[in-house]
Amino acid sequence: xxxxxxxxxxxxxxxxxxxxxxxxxxxxxxxxxxxxxxxxxxxxxxxxxxxxxxxxxxxxxxxxxxxxxxxxxxxxxxxxxxxxxxxxxxxxxxxxxxxxxxxxxxxxxxxxxxxxxxxxxxxxxxxxxxxxxxxxxxxxxxxxxxxxxxxxxxxxxxxxxxxxxxxxxxxxxxxxx
Amino acid sequence: xxxxxxxxxxxxxxxxxxxxxxxxxxxxxxxxxxxxxxxxxxxxxxxxxxxxxxxxxxxxxxxxxxxxxxxxxxxxxxxxxxxxxxxxxxxxxxxxxxxxxxxxxxxxxxxxxxxxxxxxxxxxxxxxxxxxxxxxxxxxxxxxxxxxxxxxxxxxxxxxxxxxxxxxxxxxxxxxxxxxxxxxxxxxxxxxxxxxxxxxxxxxxxxxxxxxxxxxxxxxxxxxxxxxxxxxxxxxxxxxxxxxxxxxxxxxxxxxxxxxxxxxxxxxxxxxxxxxxxxxxxxxxxxxxxxxxxxxxxxxxxxxxxxxxxxxxxxxxxxxxxxxxxxxxxxxxxxxxxxxxxxxxxxxxxxxxxxxxxxxxxxxxxxxxxxxxxxxxxxxxxxxxxxxxxxxxxxxxxxxxxxxxxxxxxxxxxxxxxxxxx
Numbered sequence: 001x002x003x004x005x006x007x008x009x010x011x012x013x014x015x016x017x018x019x020x021x022x023x024x025x026x027x028x029x030x031x032x033x034x035x036x037x038x039x040x041x042x043x044x045x046x047x048x049x050x051x052x053x054x055x056x057x058x059x060x061x062x063x064x065x066x067x068x069x070x071x072x073x074x075x076x077x078x079x080x081x082x083x084x085x086x087x088x089x090x091x092x093x094x095x096x097x098x099x100x101x102x103x104x105x106x107x108x109x110x111x112x113x114x115x116x117x118x119x120x121x122x123x124x125x126x127x128x129x130x131x132x133x134x135x136x137x138x139x140x141x142x143x144x145x146x147x148x149x150x151x152x153x154x155x156x157x158x159x160x161x162x163x164x165x166x167x168x169x170x171x172x173x174x175x176x177x
Numbered sequence: 178x179x180x181x182x183x184x185x186x187x188x189x190x191x192x193x194x195x196x197x198x199x200x201x202x203x204x205x206x207x208x209x210x211x212x213x214x215x216x217x218x219x220x221x222x223x224x225x226x227x228x229x230x231x232x233x234x235x236x237x238x239x240x241x242x243x244x245x246x247x248x249x250x251x252x253x254x255x256x257x258x259x260x261x262x263x264x265x266x267x268x269x270x271x272x273x274x275x276x277x278x279x280x281x282x283x284x285x286x287x288x289x290x291x292x293x294x295x296x297x298x299x300x301x302x303x304x305x306x307x308x309x310x311x312x313x314x315x316x317x318x319x320x321x322x323x324x325x326x327x328x329x330x331x332x333x334x335x336x337x338x339x340x341x342x343x344x345x346x347x348x349x350x351x352x353x354x355x356x357x358x359x360x361x362x363x364x365x366x367x368x369x370x371x372x373x374x375x376x377x378x379x380x381x382x383x384x385x386x387x388x389x390x391x392x393x394x395x396x397x398x399x400x401x402x403x404x405x406x407x408x409x410x411x412x413x414x415x416x417x418x419x420x421x422x423x424x425x426x427x428x429x430x431x432x433x434x435x436x437x438x439x440x441x442x443x444x445x446x447x448x449x450x451x452x453x454x455x456x457x458x459x460x461x462x463x464x465x466x467x468x469x470x471x472x473x474x475x476x477x478x479x480x481x482x483x484x485x486x487x488x489x490x491x492x493x494x495x496x497x498x499x500x501x502x503x504x505x506x507x508x509x510x511x512x513x514x515x516x517x518x519x520x521x522x523x524x525x526x527x528x529x530x531x532x533x534x535x536x537x538x539x540x541x542x543x544x545x546x547x548x549x550x551x552x553x554x555x556x557x558x559x560x561x562x563x564x565x566x567x568x569x570x571x572x573x574x575x576x577x578x579x580x581x582x583x584x585x586x587x588x589x590x591x592x593x594x595x596x597x598x599x
Contacts, residue, residue: 002247002250002335002336005247005250016338016340016341018208019205019338019339019340020336020337020338022201022204022205022208023201023205023337023338023339024335026199026200026201026204027180027181027182027198027201030197030198030199030204031182034196034197040197041197042194042197042199045197045199046197046199046203046204046207047207049199049204050204050207050208050211053204053208054208054211054212057208057212110192110194110195113191113192113195114195114196117186117189117191117195117196118196135181136181136182136184136185137181137182139180139181152566152569154553154554154566154569164185164188164189167189168188168189168190171189171191
C-alpha cells in the first residue's frame, strides 16, 4: 500500500519519491536483473539498475495501480538481457593507476560461481526459495516476508537457516566450497 | 557495503562479489547524473530563495479525501476504507532553509491522536546529521499538547530517503488537549496543528459493575468507542493496586459476533491506564488503540459485566454471553532477565482445555488448537516446558481465544491475562 502512495508521488513528479524508490527497490531490481543475466558484472548491473529507475521516472504515469513491482521486474529483465547482447566498452585506464579490475580468468570464474549459486537457489523448493530471494536478494525484513507469504516470523528464520544448509551442501557437492 | 547478499556469500564461503549487489547510493548517483542534478542547492542559494523561518501552509486543514492515507496504512491492518476521507492532511510545513518540518497527516478521536511528520535536510551538513546514528533523540523534537497521558514516537524507516526521515507521533489524553505544537530542536519556529476529533464516536454513561483481574471488581461509568479506539472510565474502591486495573467492554456486532478490545488490538494491552481522580473512589481512564479500523455502523450494543447496553437507547438488559467470557491469569517468567516473557505450556493448555506434545530434539511443541495443531518453539526450564512464541499462539489457537498481555516492568513476573471467548 505504501507502494501505491509512492507511485502517486512519482506521477506527480516528486524527486524525493524517485530517491525513495531507488533506496527501496535497488536490491529487488538488481536481483531480478542479475537473475536474468547470470554472471553480469557489478558495473553493468549498476548501470542496468539505474536505467530501470530512469525509465520509472519517465513512465510512472503509465504504470497501473498495483503493478509497480511487476513493471520494475519486467524492465529490469529486458534491460539486463539487452546488456548481455551489447559488447562491453573498453575503458582506458588513468595513466599510472594500477589496474584493479579482475583479470579475465577471475571474471570467468566469478561468472561460473554465480551461475552455480543461482542454480542452487533455483533448486530450493517453494516457499523456501521465495523466502531466500526476498531476504537475501530483495533485502526485505523477516516480518514483511512472513506477512507476504502467510508464515510466522519464526518459520521464516528457520527456513532461512535450513536453506543455507542446503545451499552449502549442494555447492560443496559441486566442489565450489 | 555489507549487504545481505555479501553475507550469504560469506556464509557459503564464497567470494563476496560472486553476486554483485549495487549500493542504492551508487545507483542514485547514476540516476541523478543522468537527470542533470549533480548536487544539492548551496546554503546561500536556499537562503536567497527562502526567507529565514517562513511558515508555509501547503494545503487546507479540513479533511481531504486522498487515496490510501499512509497514516492509516502505518497504524491499521485490514480494510481502512471507512476512514479514508477522515484523515486530516494539513501538509503544514515550516522551514529555515536548512531543515523543514512537515506534519503530513493527523487523525484524532476524543482521547487520542495519530500524527505523521517528516524532517528534511537541505544541506550536505544537515543531511550528514540526519543520517547519523542517534539523530532522533529527546532534543530533536519538542512538542506539547496539553498534558498527555501517554505519548510515543516511532520512525517509518521504509519511507526514509537520504535527505528526509519520516516519523509518527501517538498521543493519548483524558481531555481534549487543544492544538498540538511541534518544533524541531534545531529550528526557532514551529508548527501548530489542530487535534480536534475527526471521527464519529459512540458514548454511553452507565454505572455498571465489571470484573477485573484477580477476582476484583470495578464500576464502569462511561464508555466511548471510535473507529480507532475505546476509552473506559471506571471507578475502583480506594486503595486498590493500579497493577490490577483492567476491565473490558465487549462490542456486540450486527452479525451476532463479539469484539473485545483485546481482539481489536491483536492482544495488546491499553495504551494508557491513568488515575484521573482520587475521591471519593479512585477514578481511572483506560484507553485502547485498535490495530484495525472498527466500522461503528456494525456495532449494535456494548456489553459490560453481565449487562448489555443497546446503542438505540433504553434500559440495559442481561447479557446472555457473559458466562462464556472467562478470564484467568497466567503468570509469565522472565527466565533470561531481559524482560522477554515465557509461559508454561502446561498451565496454558490446562487453562484453555488444550493438549501439547514436546520434542526436545527440535525444540518445538505441537499444541492441539481449535483449528488444528500448531507448532511453537519451546524449551525446558526447571522441570517445565516453556514457550515465548505468543505471536504463533495468538494467530493459531483459533477463533475464540483471546489474550491480553499486561506487562509490569521491574518485576520478575509479568502477569498475563487470557480472555477466553467461545
